[in-house]
């Protein structure tokens with residue numbers, strides 16, 4: 001291990017964001033960026049559009065994009081120093097679940113099932129349950145007045161770049177991490193109770209096969225100017241980049257919460273399939289009610305009253321405004 | 337922007353690709369691999385221990401024959417000591433019994449040899465009846481449980497005192513000794529079967545990761561039984577017998593060799609995780625990024641061995657009766673150390689799955 005100023009190179013990589021490009025567990029791992037570029041390339045070629053629409057300064061150096069880049073470094077450090085150390089460990093959760101099951105259902109020898117079947121089942125279950133809990137947590141971030149204050153950070157982006165994915169408040173990071181530890185821990189605990197050590201995740205470069213597929217198939221385009229739609233039938237099962245971009249418009253914020261599987265949106269009534277016409281504005285509404293985006297959604301986002309995103313211009317805004325807002329909100333509630 | 341410009345930009349990027357490829361793929365140490373470890377385990381543990389057990393059983397056979405000729409205290413003590421040696425050797429084979437995983441035909445063999453905790457057959461009654469019968473031995477001992485190592489233990493140890501035991505052995509044309517000889521022969525056959533199986537095996541090593549997983553499953557199972565059946569239940573520390581102490585629930589309570597048996601089991605774990613002489617799971621884990629978990633297992637095995645020795649000391653140095661031992665604080669310490677050990681096997685298994693918490697999923701959307 002190499003040490004620089006007393007810290008391991010791994011920590012430095014994490015803080016400077018380098019790790020994010022070299023680690024297949026991250027969304028902007030070089031391979032996923034590369035594949036997204038290839039898909040974007042083909043898209044532009046197919047649509048016979050001008051590349052300058054996408055590769056231009058006014059987009060990539062838009063103030064909102066610049067803020068994304070700065071925030072990315074800041075949040076990398078915060079995650080490394082604060083969020084990860086506080087995180088519930090998957091191992092502890094899984095272990096606790098196994099203990100609980102052994103205690104209440106009794107100890108038994110592992111069930112004998114074909115090894116490949118177990119591994120496939122485990123990998124698929126992790127993915128499906130994981131995507132399901134993501135849907136609900138994301139939805140909660142919109143439906144709860146308090147959580148919405150924190151999720152606004154992500155929705156305040158006015159242009160969508162792959163780095164917008166990391167424009168997430170630490171509180172949201174923490175809750176998403178907690179959700180991951182619980183989901184993965186519980187699924188793993190149950191599988192270990194049933195099948196013992198005969199367990200493995202089907203992976204590519206250490207990433208769950210299904211998640212890897214979704215990433216290599218252009219998950220980065222969700223936060224990008226590429227308005228990539230899927231055929232309607234496909235969009236009912238898998239969220240397309242265009243569908244997530246719709247989620248980032250002021251009027252669409254209550255639709256398309258899903259991560260990978262659109263199935264959840266369809267089952268729980270929040271699906272919106274993409275439309276031909278391109279989306280124009282991303283960000284928050286002006287004068288919105290405290291609850292998420294769309295309490296008075298009968299008035300479409302006319303450009304004039306757009307947008308509250310104006311108040312998220314600086315790093316400190318992204319970091320502290322949510323606390324400030326939620327504090328004020330609570331004061332209001334107490335007064336009432 | 338023109339095509340040519342764009343292509344130029346990509347060309348620049350491509351120069352860095354190989355560099356990224358090199359740094360981003362994890363580098364695994366090639367010094368230790370699964371195959372080497374599995375080969376080492378079958379040679380240095382599975383074959384060696386099963387062979388050793390056969391040898392000890394044959395030695396016991398010889399001593400029993402001598403006891404048959406000369407039924408006196410000296411020869412009885414020799415037989416009893418050899419029985420304990422055999423039992424210790426067998427416990428190591430049982431603790432890491434892999435044959436059943438490799439071939440399901442071998443699954444039941446340990447249950448023929450050892451009936452501890454399996455069903456409520458009362459061997460004692462049946463053996464006493466047999467001792468008083470004139471029928472042929474193979475007819476009398478037709479049940480598997482009466483041909484087990486536990487039955488042999490009863491015949492060689494169970495009595496109020498040694499004089500009575502010797503008297504009983506001299507009775508009826510040395511019926512008791514002959515029964516013991518018969519059982520030992522049956523056991524020897526089973527031990528030979530296991531030894532031959534390992535020697536002729538051609539699946540354990542090629543099965544690779546599957547064999548490693550089986551090993552971990554066997555260790556979890558064995559450490560659970562060690563903790564619950566062999567230690568917690570006799571002292572009423574398990575849910576099933578909460579607060580009810582009974583030394584007859586100890587494994588091998590007639591010979592009072594329970595803790596020597598436990599020691600053997602712990603040593604078989606040590607062989608599997610922390611051997612100085614050959615390569616084992618500990619070395620494999622260390623090379624594959626679970627060194628913390630391996631360290632903790634090694635520490636817990638060592639600690640359990642020490643705690644068990646303290647219990648043995650109580651019996652040896654202070655000649656504390658078993659009923660007292662079971663409620664001693666040393667015994668509780670042993671129990672606790674075994675809980676920790678059992679847990680650390682689970683932790684290793686979970687950690688080996690590599691479910692890092694710093695992954696994509698931790699980010700929002």
Ligand SMILES: [Zn+2]
Pocket residue numbers: 138142151155247701
């Ligand atoms: Zn949202």
Ligand SMILES: [Zn+2]
Pocket residue numbers: 154165223244248701
């Ligand atoms: Zn988003």
